[in-house]
Amino acid sequence: MKKVLLLFSVIVIAGIMVFTLFHRKAEADRKANTTVDTVQSVSTITLQKQNLQSDFNKVGEIQANNQVTVVSQIQGTVQAVYANVGSYLIAGAPLFKIDDELPKSNLNSAEASYQKAQKDWERAQELHKEQVISDSELESARATMRSAEASYISAKREYKNSYITAPISGVITDRPINLGAYVSTGTTVATLLDKSIFKVKVNVGEQEAFKLKVGDPVTVETDVYPGVSFNGRIKSISDQSDAAHTFPVEVTLPDSEKYPLKSGIFGTVHFQLGSENNALTIPREALVGSVKNPQVYVFANGRVKLRDIVVGSEINTKLVVTKGLNVNEQVVSSGQDNLADNMAVKKVN
Structure with a gap:
């Protein structure tokens, strides 16, 4: 009986040892697999x-180089119209003629008064040398002459303003006044657009702003002319950022005879920061x-x-x-x- 119990104990112990060995091997394999999985x-x-x-693009509105609103400096009836919408005028060319009857009459009167005041002043100087008139009388004659001169200059300017001329060279884009209309001082009579050069204003980030330089070349493209690039240059870079920490940059480009531009269309400005x-x-x-x-x-x-x-x-x-x-x-x-x-x-x- 004792031998049987001893044999049974040996078998149990051997089984436990075998189980322990297999369990340790399985645990080692599991850990190894886990290590592989967590790499x-x-x-x-x-x-x-x-x-x-290195480059980036910005979209902006293409504007004409200069747009001027022309206003009448005097009041009166429009007696002549010399240009229409779409007409190209050089600076100084006539646009309108306003009734000049009253300005011309005022000019003639002011001119006559000025000529008389000049003669009185010359005579007063001679009389003062001869001590015939006092210093105060001499100064009075001088003041009268200067006042007459100022009135003459003002009347001459008013008469000149009866002819309204183009202040810049450009195309007439608007002309709300027609022949026979009555205009007052300050009435808008026309709008002129200088489209010899166009400009585009865009805002760029601070990183780009410090890499750009005035005079750098750019290209501009529009949806109006697909595949056509216009060459331009950076005209100015603002030293002051806006609230969004971007810097205004102005680009200029000449007009093209083959692909004429119009003010107000959108354009994509292509900036080049350099190359490696x-x-x-x-x-x-x-x-x-x-x-x-x-x-x-x-x-x-x-x-x-x-x-x-x-x-x-x-x-x-x-x-x-x-x-x-x-x-x-x-x-x-x-x-x-x-x-x-x-x-x-x-x-x-």
Whole structure:
């Protein structure tokens, strides 16, 4: 009986030992599989040199270089009309003639008074030399002459204003006054548009504003002429930003005889910030840390190494690497948030 119990005990102990061994092996296998499953996955890019062109576009309204509203300086009836809507006039060309009967009469009267005051002043000087009149009488004659001169100049100007002329060279876009109409001082009689040069005003971000320079070339495109580009240049860059921290930039471009522009249409301004030829670049999102202390993870043989680099210019979404990386090296472009130096990883691309 004792032998039976002993044998049974040995069998039970052996079974327990076998179970324990298998359980430990299964647990080790499970842990190993878990370790494999928790290896970080990353995506990489293979570095190659390339030519980059930095540019951006802004949409703005194309406006004529200058628009002038012409108003009448006197009141009266329109006696003659010399130009119509669409007419091109050079600066100084006549637009209208206002009834000049009264201005001309005032001018003749003022001229006669001025001539008499001049003669009185000359005679007063002679009499003063002979001590016939006093100093106060001499000054009175001088004042009368100057007042008459001012009245004459005013009357001459009013008579001249009876002819309304073009203040600038341009095209008439509006002429609300017709022959026979009565106009008052300040009445709008026409609108002139100088379209020899057009301008586009757009707002650019602070990063772009500091990369642009006055005189830089730009191209402008419109939906009116698909596929046609107009060459222009930056005329001005404001030193003051607006509430949105953008800076007003004005671009000018000449009119085209083949593709004439009109004021008020929309245009897309194409700015060029520069270029980099044969440059080694990385995407901005591959960077670890800041541009001041740039680092990237370099993948090789199933592991990643954290490496210091030196970056130059930033073109669109790419950084130009000037030191620290080589062609054909693989840089982690995504999945680097939880990485550490020399960590084992799994590349998924």
